[in-house]
Amino acid sequence: MNIKKYLGPLSKDNPILVQVLGVCSALAVTAQLKPAIVMAISVTAVAALGNLIISLLRNTIPPRIRIIVQLIIVAALVILTDQILQAWFYDISKMLSVFVGLIITNCILMGRIEAFALGNKPIPSFFDGLFNGLGYGLVLAVVGFVRELLASGSVWNHKIIPDSFYAHGYMNNGLVSLPPMALILIGLLVWIQRSGSKTEKI
Amino acid sequence: MIEIFVRSIFIDNMIFAYFLGMCSYLAVSKNVKTSFGLGVAVTFVLVVTVPVNYLIDNYLLKKGALSWLSASLGGLDMSFLSLIVFIAVVAAIVQLLEMVIEKYAPALYNSLGIFLPLIAVNCAILGASLFMQERNFPNVAHALAYASGSGIGWLLAIVAFAAIRERLRYSQIPKPLQGLGISCIITGLMGLGFMAFLGM
Numbered sequence: 001m002n003i004k005k006y007l008g009p010l011s012k013d014n015p016i017l018v019q020v021l022g023v024c025s026a027l028a029v030t031a032q033l034k035p036a037i038v039m040a041i042s043v044t045a046v047a048a049l050g051n052l053i054i055s056l057l058r059n060t061i062p063p064r065i066r067i068i069v070q071l072i073i074v075a076a077l078v079i080l081t082d083q084i085l086q087a088w089f090y091d092i093s094k095m096l097s098v099f100v101g102l103i104i105t106n107c108i109l110m111g112r113i114e115a116f117a118l119g120n121k122p123i124p125s126f127f128d129g130l131f132n133g134l135g136y137g138l139v140l141a142v143v144g145f146v147r148e149l150l151a152s153g154s155v156w157n158h159k160i161i162p163d164s165f166y167a168h169g170y171m172n173n174g175l176v177s178l179p180p181m182a183l184i185l186i187g188l189l190v191w192i193q194r195s196g197s198k199t200e201k202i
Numbered sequence: 203m204i205e206i207f208v209r210s211i212f213i214d215n216m217i218f219a220y221f222l223g224m225c226s227y228l229a230v231s232k233n234v235k236t237s238f239g240l241g242v243a244v245t246f247v248l249v250v251t252v253p254v255n256y257l258i259d260n261y262l263l264k265k266g267a268l269s270w271l272s273a274s275l276g277g278l279d280m281s282f283l284s285l286i287v288f289i290a291v292v293a294a295i296v297q298l299l300e301m302v303i304e305k306y307a308p309a310l311y312n313s314l315g316i317f318l319p320l321i322a323v324n325c326a327i328l329g330a331s332l333f334m335q336e337r338n339f340p341n342v343a344h345a346l347a348y349a350s351g352s353g354i355g356w357l358l359a360i361v362a363f364a365a366i367r368e369r370l371r372y373s374q375i376p377k378p379l380q381g382l383g384i385s386c387i388i389t390g391l392m393g394l395g396f397m398a399f400l401g402m
Contacts, residue, residue: 027221075286098332105325107225180393187386194378
């Protein structure tokens, strides 16, 4: 098995930055690092398992109703994730609110299922979902890290920027915690990523 | 109720405050006309699905919601099923609308045609249903006001953005920033502009 083929989504084929999939939920949950990581793990799990299940069923699903079948399978997986989060990470699940449910309509899932799982064997599909989820998680983690650092001077709820900085007039930038800044950050990330690798524009 | 309506257009705007429906927002905003078509279709589907989901949630799924059927079912809490039911309702209604519009308004069908199936997986639709559930509106009219407000807000955002993008073609942008990069930054700036409504 060629492992290199699957590593693409981490940078060169990143689902958010290059394939433009799943931007919707990427932005709202990144005000802090912790919910961003939890969201990333949830999406990775659902993407990998969803791809695996669809791939196992791919020869039995009639093409006419495949969208509904895919939605139902993904929805069932998301309900599981939601219940697990509510049981063990209640505060984070409250913070993510509707965005756990919105994993269902996250374009990464449907996009990868349509583009990969319907035409490939289960094991490669599983890894394809896994690495696309990880690529998504990477962007989420970077954005979450930058936003939490700039907005409250902390990372993972630990103070990072020392008090002496504040004494000299350093101030937290509250603007970064507001939603529009997430978009601007993603825009800058896209800029950095595309100036590094030569990909066609979308 | 008017407050809910205005609030959901400007302050809780689907795109600028929650980033819902970003995928089709970025993909279909190349010119004003098609984005207006998509905006109308999204508003339409929202206005139909959110009240339907509201009724389902309140009379079938919520804790104690089944007590109108029989007292013994009063304690049943099936709200964990709401995700799967909501998405099924959205998919079914989109399918239904597609058939109805094709039959009775072929002109409209031709202009909306390709967008309708896409709407089933538009985050804005499912998102509105989930927000409706979270906010506990007192009756179905409030849910309707919320749905139409969100839809119009989404329409406003995508048309404004498409208009900006049409102008953008004539400006010089650094190559790696073209396309997605500049779109994100513009949307961010528009969002900052919309935050001015917060004081309303």
